[in-house]
Amino acid sequence: MKCSKPNFKIHRRARLSSSSSSSSSSCFSVSAVVTKEEQETLGEISSGSDCFNFKAYMGEKADRVNRALDESISVKTPPTIHEAMRYSLLAGGKRVRPILCIAACELVGGDESTAMPAACAVEMIHTMSLIHDDLPCMDNDDFRRGKPTNHKVYGEDVAVLAGDSLLAFAFQHIASATVGASPARVLAAVGELAKSIGTEGLVAGQVVDIASTGAKDVGLEQLEFIHIHKTAVLLEAAVVLGAIVGGGSDTQVEKLRKFARCIGLLFQVVDDILDVTKSSEELGKTAGKDIVADKMTYPKLMGLEKSREFAEELLAEAKQQLEGFESYKAVAPLVALAEYIAYRQN
Amino acid sequence: MKCSKPNFKIHRRARLSSSSSSSSSSCFSVSAVVTKEEQETLGEISSGSDCFNFKAYMGEKADRVNRALDESISVKTPPTIHEAMRYSLLAGGKRVRPILCIAACELVGGDESTAMPAACAVEMIHTMSLIHDDLPCMDNDDFRRGKPTNHKVYGEDVAVLAGDSLLAFAFQHIASATVGASPARVLAAVGELAKSIGTEGLVAGQVVDIASTGAKDVGLEQLEFIHIHKTAVLLEAAVVLGAIVGGGSDTQVEKLRKFARCIGLLFQVVDDILDVTKSSEELGKTAGKDIVADKMTYPKLMGLEKSREFAEELLAEAKQQLEGFESYKAVAPLVALAEYIAYRQN
Numbered sequence: 001m002k003c004s005k006p007n008f009k010i011h012r013r014a015r016l017s018s019s020s021s022s023s024s025s026s027c028f029s030v031s032a033v034v035t036k037e038e039q040e041t042l043g044e045i046s047s048g049s050d051c052f053n054f055k056a057y058m059g060e061k062a063d064r065v066n067r068a069l070d071e072s073i074s075v076k077t078p079p080t081i082h083e084a085m086r087y088s089l090l091a092g093g094k095r096v097r098p099i100l101c102i103a104a105c106e107l108v109g110g111d112e113s114t115a116m117p118a119a120c121a122v123e124m125i126h127t128m129s130l131i132h133d134d135l136p137c138m139d140n141d142d143f144r145r146g147k148p149t150n151h152k153v154y155g156e157d158v159a160v161l162a163g164d165s166l167l168a169f170a171f172q173h174i175a176s177a178t179v180g181a182s183p184a185r186v187l188a189a190v191g192e193l194a195k196s197i198g199t200e201g202l203v204a205g206q207v208v209d210i211a212s213t214g215a216k217d218v219g220l221e222q223l224e225f226i227h228i229h230k231t232a233v234l235l236e237a238a239v240v241l242g243a244i245v246g247g248g249s250d251t252q253v254e255k256l257r258k259f260a261r262c263i264g265l266l267f268q269v270v271d272d273i274l275d276v277t278k279s280s281e282e283l284g285k286t287a288g289k290d291i292v293a294d295k296m297t298y299p300k301l302m303g304l305e306k307s308r309e310f311a312e313e314l315l316a317e318a319k320q321q322l323e324g325f326e327s328y329k330a331v332a333p334l335v336a337l338a339e340y341i342a343y344r345q346n
Numbered sequence: 347m348k349c350s351k352p353n354f355k356i357h358r359r360a361r362l363s364s365s366s367s368s369s370s371s372s373c374f375s376v377s378a379v380v381t382k383e384e385q386e387t388l389g390e391i392s393s394g395s396d397c398f399n400f401k402a403y404m405g406e407k408a409d410r411v412n413r414a415l416d417e418s419i420s421v422k423t424p425p426t427i428h429e430a431m432r433y434s435l436l437a438g439g440k441r442v443r444p445i446l447c448i449a450a451c452e453l454v455g456g457d458e459s460t461a462m463p464a465a466c467a468v469e470m471i472h473t474m475s476l477i478h479d480d481l482p483c484m485d486n487d488d489f490r491r492g493k494p495t496n497h498k499v500y501g502e503d504v505a506v507l508a509g510d511s512l513l514a515f516a517f518q519h520i521a522s523a524t525v526g527a528s529p530a531r532v533l534a535a536v537g538e539l540a541k542s543i544g545t546e547g548l549v550a551g552q553v554v555d556i557a558s559t560g561a562k563d564v565g566l567e568q569l570e571f572i573h574i575h576k577t578a579v580l581l582e583a584a585v586v587l588g589a590i591v592g593g594g595s596d597t598q599v600e601k602l603r604k605f606a607r608c609i610g611l612l613f614q615v616v617d618d619i620l621d622v623t624k625s626s627e628e629l630g631k632t633a634g635k636d637i638v639a640d641k642m643t644y645p646k647l648m649g650l651e652k653s654r655e656f657a658e659e660l661l662a663e664a665k666q667q668l669e670g671f672e673s674y675k676a677v678a679p680l681v682a683l684a685e686y687i688a689y690r691q692n
Binding site: 076077078080081082085128132135137138155156157158160161163164165166167168169170171172175176182183184186187188190191193194195197198199201202203204206207208210211 | 422423424426427428431474478481483484501502503504506507509510511512513514515516517518521522528529530532533534536537539540541543544545547548549550552553554556557
């Protein structure tokens with residue numbers, strides 16, 4: 001099965017094991033059985049001196065991304081719009097997208113500093129899509145990450161404009177702040193990022209998602225379209241942008257694109273699984289958000305067990321794309337990020 | 347008075363005359379007295395064999411811009427969002443911004459084809475700002491150019507997303523479709539365009555405009571801020587993008603930037619004058635939109651006569667920036683466009 005064109009034919013596979021010796025990166029390989037206990041081992045398994053310490057890596061990278069985001073937008077005139085942009089951009093989150101961008105850049109031999117403007121730009125686009133998706137005319141969400149959504153604090157007008165500003169500023173930031181990459185590469189990054197937002201990316205996913213919410217006849221193809229466009233495409237952009245500005249060859253960029261497509265879809269399949277698992281575990285409390293919203297999900301469509309198998313396949317396929325990259329140290333973050341996406345609990 | 351930092355000290359000046367011989371481009375110089383009759387002469391004065399035919403020029407350029415816009419976005423899956431984008435993008439209009447872009451490119455020796463993607467991108471951004479400004483949470487307009495606004499036809503959710511898509515696609519289009527310019531120049535164009543949209547451009551203008559509507563203490567400085575950001579900055583981007591991709595020197599680009607700042611502010615001053623003039627002429631009909639919306643305007647702040655004088659000064663200052671460009675043929679379109687902006691009736 002190729003992530004570039006998944007055929008969704010599910011094969012029964014032996015589950016990855018925490019003691020698996022067949023893994024090319026056994027040092028940080030963890031069980032595919034999604035339990036809280038096992039997920040918590042993710043940081044611990046990296047305690048060996050030769051091993052990659054994923055927890056420390058994520059912490060350090062996220063700190064530097066947060067600092068770069070903070071510095072990218074200061075409060076100037078007019079203050080309200082800058083505050084609104086910063087409110088959502090600096091609201092926390094794991095910074096998975098920017099870290100993927102940096103990791104891909106470093107994998108192909110580039111510096112973190114070269115990837116940072118692109119990494120921040122990807123997070124600006126992600127934030128912008130959340131602000132607009134939360135609007136009353138769309139998903140009408142009052143809270144995001146435990147805080148009132150942007151329009152609840154600043155009003156709908158400013159929220160729309162804060163999203164627009166972040167969208168535009170992402171391109172301004174890449175174009176003006178990237179150092180250590182040729183203009184041709186930076187321009188290619190601009191094109192890739194732009195493509196991930198519009199009718200071939202986030203917007204397409206949101207349009208079809210809105211149209212299919214509550215519909216009874218949503219099939220696997222449509223579900224896949226939504227997830228690929230709402231989630232996978234921006235993760236793909238994050239990785240590809242990093243690889244491009246980092247100086248990756250065409251072959252490297254395309255291998256990393258395939259890797260990103262797999263983990264992008266994986267991200268959403270796991271999201272759907274978590275939504276069901278949580279609601280099952282928390283019986284008597286609020287049911288899963290997708291169920292409430294009457295949204296189609298992988299577990300609904302193919303069952304929980306087959307969804308998990310599909311997730312395993314995507315993870316394996318993602319890892320396969322990383323074969324051929326020489327340095328263990330450089331490949332470790334992306335493998336660990338893929339596993340983190342597979343085994344996360346929120 | 348410099349457009350880069352207008353001091354708004356109004357001097358009494360002799361009005362430009364249709365028979366003025368002092369104009370460096372007397373062939374298409376027209377009276378600054380804004381009357382319908384005189385405005386209509388704009389096309390006719392160019393009938394001499396050596397003269398520049400502005401009407402024909404605008405018609406031909408607009409046709410090619412419309413064709414390029416039409417070809418830039420076709421209806422693909424998902425159809426609704428593409429239709430919504432095309433509905434507003436192809437709704438007509440004079441295409442002043444893209445033609446300014448092309449004219450600036452040709453003035454510095456570039457080809458129309460090199461400027462066309464940037465010209466279309468500027469129009470996409472203009473269209474996006476109209477779609478979002480018309481939303482119920484902003485200006486709440488039901489009609490635009492005699493047609494129902496985007497959200498009245500496609501719903502608020504799709505209208506927000508159509509704007510987002512156009513914003514992103516503008517960058518995708520410049521990055522992928524520009525030929526005949528180096529990546530460094532195209533990247534510089536990306537940065538300039540992005541800057542004109544966010545908190546240093548359109549968004550800043552709209553935020554302050556919303557905040558000051560109905561306020562009693564709006565001064566000249568605030569009015570200028572709104573107009574420069576809501577209107578002038580995108581006109582500046584149009585001209586500067588054309589000059590950059592066309593291969594203009596730094597000096598040429600900066601002269602054209604000053605030219606564009608003057609005509610950008612001029613555009614809005616004339617808009618304000620027309621709003622008052624029309625409402626005065628059409629007594630008994632709907633009053634001027636700015637008056638209804640209780641918006642501050644130049645005529646309100648400095649009176650009609652002084653506003654007209656200010657418009658004349660801006661036009662003179664704009665024309666001054668074009669001195670030093672050698673070719674009469676190449677400079678003619680920008681002079682005529684500046685005069686068109688000064689003397690238009692709608």
